[in-house]
Amino acid sequence: MKTFKSLFGTELISFILFLLLLSFPYALKAADQIILTQVESGEPTTVTLKHVFHHGSTKYPKLFRRIDLTETKVRAQELASGESLTYTLMGVNGTGIEYVKENAVKEFRDMSKNKLKSAILDWRDIPKYIPLITHWKTLINLAKLTYNAYVKPEDPDWYDLGDKYGLNDTFGWEDDGIRGYVFASGDNKTLVVSIKGTSMGFGAGPTVRKDKYNDNRLFSCCCAYVDRTWSAVCPCYLDEYRCNQNCLEKSVDEDELYYVITLSMVDQIMKEFPNSVIWVTGHSLGGALSSLVGLTFNLPAVAYESPGDRLPARRLHLPHPPAVPAEKMNIWHLGHTADPIFMGVCNGIRSSCYLGGYAMESKCHVGVSCAFDSVEKLGWRVDIRSHRIQEVIDKILNIWESLFDFPRCYSDEGDEDCEDCGLWEYVEGLE
Ligand SMILES: *[C@@H]1O[C@H](CO)[C@@H](O)[C@H](O)[C@H]1NC(C)=O
Ligand SMILES: *[C@@H]1O[C@H](CO)[C@@H](O)[C@H](O)[C@H]1NC(C)=O
Ligand SMILES: *[C@@H]1O[C@H](CO)[C@@H](O)[C@H](O)[C@H]1NC(C)=O
Numbered sequence: 001m002k003t004f005k006s007l008f009g010t011e012l013i014s015f016i017l018f019l020l021l022l023s024f025p026y027a028l029k030a031a032d033q034i035i036l037t038q039v040e041s042g043e044p045t046t047v048t049l050k051h052v053f054h055h056g057s058t059k060y061p062k063l064f065r066r067i068d069l070t071e072t073k074v075r076a077q078e079l080a081s082g083e084s085l086t087y088t089l090m091g092v093n094g095t096g097i098e099y100v101k102e103n104a105v106k107e108f109r110d111m112s113k114n115k116l117k118s119a120i121l122d123w124r125d126i127p128k129y130i131p132l133i134t135h136w137k138t139l140i141n142l143a144k145l146t147y148n149a150y151v152k153p154e155d156p157d158w159y160d161l162g163d164k165y166g167l168n169d170t171f172g173w174e175d176d177g178i179r180g181y182v183f184a185s186g187d188n189k190t191l192v193v194s195i196k197g198t199s200m201g202f203g204a205g206p207t208v209r210k211d212k213y214n215d216n217r218l219f220s221c222c223c224a225y226v227d228r229t230w231s232a233v234c235p236c237y238l239d240e241y242r243c244n245q246n247c248l249e250k251s252v253d254e255d256e257l258y259y260v261i262t263l264s265m266v267d268q269i270m271k272e273f274p275n276s277v278i279w280v281t282g283h284s285l286g287g288a289l290s291s292l293v294g295l296t297f298n299l300p301a302v303a304y305e306s307p308g309d310r311l312p313a314r315r316l317h318l319p320h321p322p323a324v325p326a327e328k329m330n331i332w333h334l335g336h337t338a339d340p341i342f343m344g345v346c347n348g349i350r351s352s353c354y355l356g357g358y359a360m361e362s363k364c365h366v367g368v369s370c371a372f373d374s375v376e377k378l379g380w381r382v383d384i385r386s387h388r389i390q391e392v393i394d395k396i397l398n399i400w401e402s403l404f405d406f407p408r409c410y411s412d413e414g415d416e417d418c419e420d421c422g423l424w425e426y427v428e429g430l431e
Contacts, residue, residue: 034327034368034409036134038092044138045190047183048074049085053268055178055261064265087141087183089131091190091277096128097298097328105296109317113249121323129190129277130300130330133370136401139334142302143397145183145194146283147389178258178289180265188276193269195262195282195290212357214258215285217251218312220359221421226347230359238427245426252315259316262289263296270297283389284341288312291331291366295319300330301367305342305387308362309333310412311420320366326413331367334407336396338380339387342371344420352384362420364412372396372407 054065069077074085099105100122108121132138181194216224216233222243223234236247252259270278280301282290287303294301295318303309313320335342344363346353353360374380374396385391400407412418 032410032415034411036368036370036406036409038094038130038132038134040090040132040135041092044088044090045185046086046088047185047190047192048087049077049181050184051182051269053180053182053265055265064268085183087145088137089141089190089192090135090138091129092132093127094130094330095125095328096130096300096330097123097324098126099123099298105298105319108319108323112317121319123324125328128300128330131279131302131332133302133332133334134406136397139302140393140397142192142281143283143304143334143389143393145181145192146196146281146286146304147393178261178265180262180269182269184273184276188273191269191273191276191278193266193278193280193290195280195286195293211285215307216357216359217257218259218285218288218309219307219362221361221424222248223251224359226354226359226361227349230357241423242425242427244430245428246430248426249315249317252312258285258289259292259312262293266293266297266299282306284387287333291333292316292318294331295329295366301332303331303333303365304389305335305339305392306333306365307341307346307360308344308364308412308420310364310366310418311362313366318366321413326367326411329367333365333367333369334372335369336372336374336380336386336392337376338374338378338382339392340382340384341387343382345382346384364415364418364420366413368409368411370407370409372400377404 050069052067052069069085078085101107104121104123131142179196181196183192183194184190213233220226220233223232223236224230225232225237234247234251236244236251238244254260266278266280278299280290280294280299281303282288283304284306287306288309290301291303291306291309292313293299295313296316310320333342337343340346340351340353341360344360345351346358346360348354374386375382378395380386
């Protein structure tokens with residue numbers, strides 16, 4: 001290997017490996033299939049859009065805003081958009097975990113940040129009301145929840161969340177930032193929070209800057225310093241495929257970044273509805289954020305077409321196996337094989353991500369992933385356009401059940417073959 005390496009150089013080797021991976025993208029995964037054992041029982045739950053939270057970012061990075069939707073308003077929105085804002089979902093009394101100590105996750109994060117590897121996260125099994133992932137209508141409806149941008153910014157009923165967030169009258173709508181759409185059942189027992197990280201816009205207008213900045217912080221190997229033509233989004237690059245690990249960990253955990261913003265938004269919602277079961281969902285960046293927040297607060301999360309989030313989850317020191325078994329986290333990733341973002345192949349100089357300035361370099365996911373094989377079963381080519389949630393709903397979720405089996409599920413969590421940023425060396429112990 002050494003001679004081979006010196007003859008051809010690491011770049012060529014990685015290129016060859018890349019080609020090999022392209023031709024057998026999931027051959028490595030065949031062995032460790034996870035069979036979902038959930039069984040349908042009980043009655044479906046119906047949820048309706050009740051609140052929207054918005055956290056701005058570029059202009060007013062500290063501001064938080066919300067709107068509450070009355071029934072009249074919901075009907076008016078439905079009429080105007082021709083879309084229903086009421087969705088039926090199937091949940092089951094499944095198994096989840098509960099941390100024995102309060103603040104366990106925070107402690108775990110603090111301890112593992114300080115590299116005290118002895119950090120133990122005590123947990124126990126508890127019954128938990130979780131989404132029935134194998135139920136098609138539920139998969140489709142959760143996906144629908146993630147994409148409709150229902151409430152217009154001009155609506156006069158948006159109001160500020162109070163002094164705590166430093167709000168004042170000059171706060172205007174921004175297209176970037178994070179929105180949380182809260183759908184609730186009539187009795188408020190079940191809440192679904194759909195996290196919207198606005199765009200992931202390839203040519204989607206001028207508002208994508210902040211999203212791109214966040215994407216590049218979360219999903220790149222080293223501050224999106226992909227090559228000399230890129231400007232780094234954090235100062236952690238050292239030299240030739242070496243990166244400062246401490247610096248990276250700080251870079252994903254800063255206050256104005258979407259992870260922290262989403263955390264405080266969901267925290268607010270949890271405080272307001274302390275007796276509700278809360279699920280989180282999202283598409284793309286919103287999907288990754290929903291799973292990161294799900295991990296942090298131990299809430300079930302269903303993410304669609306999310307980029308690889310195991311990398312940021314590790315950098316944020318969120319609980320992971322063996323501390324917690326992957327299947328008990330109740331984090332599900334749904335995606336299809338022609339979506340380069342979900343598959344983690346939207347990188348390299350010819351990719352649309354590279355061209356769009358996105359350094360989407362991660363590919364492994366947390367929790368359990370289920371991949372619709374659109375390449376094999378539908379004959380699709382890998383194409384960024386198939387990343388859109390509308391395509392996924394119309395051309396995959398809506399037709400799959402009548403044609404094929406439920407997609408294969410697996411976990412990248414403990415999978416040695418799933419490696420992010422293998423070419424990089426992360427140097428510990430630097431300031
Ligand atoms: C699920 O658990 C809840 C609360 O324990 C219970 O009221 C409900 O009947 C259970 N549903 C089913 C289908 O077992
Ligand atoms: C409102 O907040 C913004 C952002 O913090 C600030 O620039 C502006 O001066 C404030 N306006 C008033 C009237 O307090
Ligand atoms: C549900 O929560 C909303 C908002 O907090 C509240 O206005 C409503 O009365 C609650 N409904 C029930 C049935 O508790």
